[in-house]
Amino acid sequence: MNLPRPKNDELMFLPLGGSGEIGMNFNLYGHAGKWLIVDCGVTFGDPLYGSVDVAMPDIISIEEHANSISGLLLTHAHEDHIGAVHHLWPYLRCPIYATDFAAEVLIRKLKDVGLEKEVEINIIKIDSKIKIGPFDIEIISMSHSIIEPSSALISTKAGTVFHTGDWKIDYNPQLGEGIDHKRLKKLSNENILAMVCDSTNVLVEGTSGSEEDVIKPLTNIIKESKGRVFVSTFASNVTRLNTLAKIGLSLGRKVALVGQSMWRMTEIAKACGYLSNLPSFVSERDIKNFDKDKILIICTGSQGEPRGALNRIAHGTHRDVTISNEDTVIFSSRVIPGNEVSISEMQNRLSELGANIIESTNDCLIHVSGHPAKEELAQMYSWVKPKTLIAVHGETRHINAHVKYALGQQISNAIPGRNGSLIQLAPGEPRFIGELEHGRLIVDGNDLITRNSEVIKQRHKMMYNGSVHAVLLVDNDYNLLSDPSVMAAGLAEIIEDDNPENFIKNFIKDDIKSYYKSKKLDKNYIEDSMTLALKRIIKVKYMKRPLLKLEINILN
Numbered sequence: 001m002n003l004p005r006p007k008n009d010e011l012m013f014l015p016l017g018g019s020g021e022i023g024m025n026f027n028l029y030g031h032a033g034k035w036l037i038v039d040c041g042v043t044f045g046d047p048l049y050g051s052v053d054v055a056m057p058d059i060i061s062i063e064e065h066a067n068s069i070s071g072l073l074l075t076h077a078h079e080d081h082i083g084a085v086h087h088l089w090p091y092l093r094c095p096i097y098a099t100d101f102a103a104e105v106l107i108r109k110l111k112d113v114g115l116e117k118e119v120e121i122n123i124i125k126i127d128s129k130i131k132i133g134p135f136d137i138e139i140i141s142m143s144h145s146i147i148e149p150s151s152a153l154i155s156t157k158a159g160t161v162f163h164t165g166d167w168k169i170d171y172n173p174q175l176g177e178g179i180d181h182k183r184l185k186k187l188s189n190e191n192i193l194a195m196v197c198d199s200t201n202v203l204v205e206g207t208s209g210s211e212e213d214v215i216k217p218l219t220n221i222i223k224e225s226k227g228r229v230f231v232s233t234f235a236s237n238v239t240r241l242n243t244l245a246k247i248g249l250s251l252g253r254k255v256a257l258v259g260q261s262m263w264r265m266t267e268i269a270k271a272c273g274y275l276s277n278l279p280s281f282v283s284e285r286d287i288k289n290f291d292k293d294k295i296l297i298i299c300t301g302s303q304g305e306p307r308g309a310l311n312r313i314a315h316g317t318h319r320d321v322t323i324s325n326e327d328t329v330i331f332s333s334r335v336i337p338g339n340e341v342s343i344s345e346m347q348n349r350l351s352e353l354g355a356n357i358i359e360s361t362n363d364c365l366i367h368v369s370g371h372p373a374k375e376e377l378a379q380m381y382s383w384v385k386p387k388t389l390i391a392v393h394g395e396t397r398h399i400n401a402h403v404k405y406a407l408g409q410q411i412s413n414a415i416p417g418r419n420g421s422l423i424q425l426a427p428g429e430p431r432f433i434g435e436l437e438h439g440r441l442i443v444d445g446n447d448l449i450t451r452n453s454e455v456i457k458q459r460h461k462m463m464y465n466g467s468v469h470a471v472l473l474v475d476n477d478y479n480l481l482s483d484p485s486v487m488a489a490g491l492a493e494i495i496e497d498d499n500p501e502n503f504i505k506n507f508i509k510d511d512i513k514s515y516y517k518s519k520k521l522d523k524n525y526i527e528d529s530m531t532l533a534l535k536r537i538i539k540v541k542y543m544k545r546p547l548l549k550l551e552i553n554i555l556n
């Protein structure tokens with residue numbers, strides 16, 4: 001179906017990303033002819049697609065309706081909520097609403113693509129009320145693993161929805177305002193039609209833990225370490241960085257930062273008034289000037305990213321920083337699903353260099369998640385008492401488990417968010433009313449292309465099967481005028497007497513003769529038929545299906 005024009009008594013919800021995967025959150029609310037977008041994020045690339053680093057929602061179903069979009073509200077500055085704005089804004093062209101910190105992060109991204117002067121960014125304050133088109137919105141403070149996380153209470157003439165954004169319950173968040181539980185408790189009296197809620201950790205029992213819980217274990221580990229201490233964490237987790245810096249300083253260690261994004265995020269945080277009570281950080285170049293037991297190094301690359309700081313240190317390719325025997329590497333971060341192999345490879349390298357590796361365990365909690373576990377979800381239901389729960393922000397298994405969990409917790413109606421499935425929240429019982437086109441766009445060089453694009457299919461084929469390109473130069477009677485030119489890249493190993501290119505050349509020289517007898521001397525026919533024959537013998541000999549192009553040039 002096409003994107004409908006919501007009537008004055010209607011309230012609709014449409015997720016186009018983040019409901020069926022972790023990442024690339026993109027949600028829409030529709031009322032009185034207008035749409036409000038909440039978040040616009042990316043997800044990590046899929047190794048299946050080779051060079052692709054990031055992917056984002058395909059917004060084809062709303063592009064033609066850009067003039068009915070009132071605005072884009074950003075709940076916080078994590079990449080899965082903000083990272084697609086500079087890619088997709090040219091198709092939306094709507095005003096953006098963000099807190100100070102998210103706006104600062106966004107402006108730097110917009111500058112990278114030369115859009116900073118075109119985009120209207122409105123700074124919103126936590127605990128304030130704003131109006132975006134027909135939507136009256138109250139911004140309520142939450143706690144999460146980044147500063148200034150917010151939820152949105154979206155009121156319309158057709159009803160009120162509570163959009164949680166990413167959250168957890170942390171009464172001691174260490175930095176920032178934390179969750180406004182007093183305000184949230186009052187929502188139970190405000191007839192909340194639906195709560196659109198984070199499902200990431202619905203499979204986790206208990207609670208996620210407080211930022212305060214990591215202070216003691218981290219202090220103990222750093223106190224007992226003799227050499228350099230490296231702590232790897234997410235650059236956007238400014239709170240953790242603040243916690244670590246305070247611990248380091250209290251133990252007589254100066255604090256250094258390693259990794260471009262770590263410096264970028266701290267610069268933004270300082271510009272927004274955070275981290276002001278910390279002394280300047282030691283630069284990467286100056287680390288060597290400090291005794292090993294007088295420095296704490298906070299670095300990026302906890303996921304084993306090839307270009308991440310920690311991976312470069314592990315491989316001995318970092319310009320300024322080395323690691324050696326008796327050094328300690330603390331992973332104050334979680335393993336993002338899919339990164340297990342690259343992390344363990346990096347940890348093996350670090351271990352070879354003699355480093356002591358420490359990860360978070362139940363007995364030694366050095367990382368806490370930013371998303372609500374079961375008990376926190378139940379607490380939030382009891383504060384808000386929504387009539388309907390809509391589960392978003394998770395893979396399908398998380399979303400379905402969240403629906404089941406909510407129904408078991410006295411929520412009378414729970415609906416799974418599904419990318420592209422339009423839900424009518426009012427009037428009447430909330431229900432699915434149609435499917436809209438949706439999918440993924442991936443960044444390919446300077447372009448945004450769909451997952452099904454021909455170029456991706458070709459690259460995929462080349463990655464696993466290689467490619468073969470053959471050119472024949474013939475006269476009018478299809479006699480070869482020279483040896484065929486053949487390039488077989490990535491097809492098979494050259495073994496002394498078995499060179500794949502020679503094998504293909506010999507086949508072509510033989511095969512062309514068969515067409516003389518048949519008298520079918522037509523260029524297209526021979527090209528097609530020889531391509532098929534070549535595919536067949538390559539399959540038989542090498543068990544491969546390469547990307548194959550064969551062309552015949554006739555010299556008159």
Ligand SMILES: [Zn+2]
Nearest residue numbers: 076078144166
């Ligand atoms: Zn987040």
Ligand SMILES: [Zn+2]
Nearest residue numbers: 078080081166
């Ligand atoms: Zn998120």
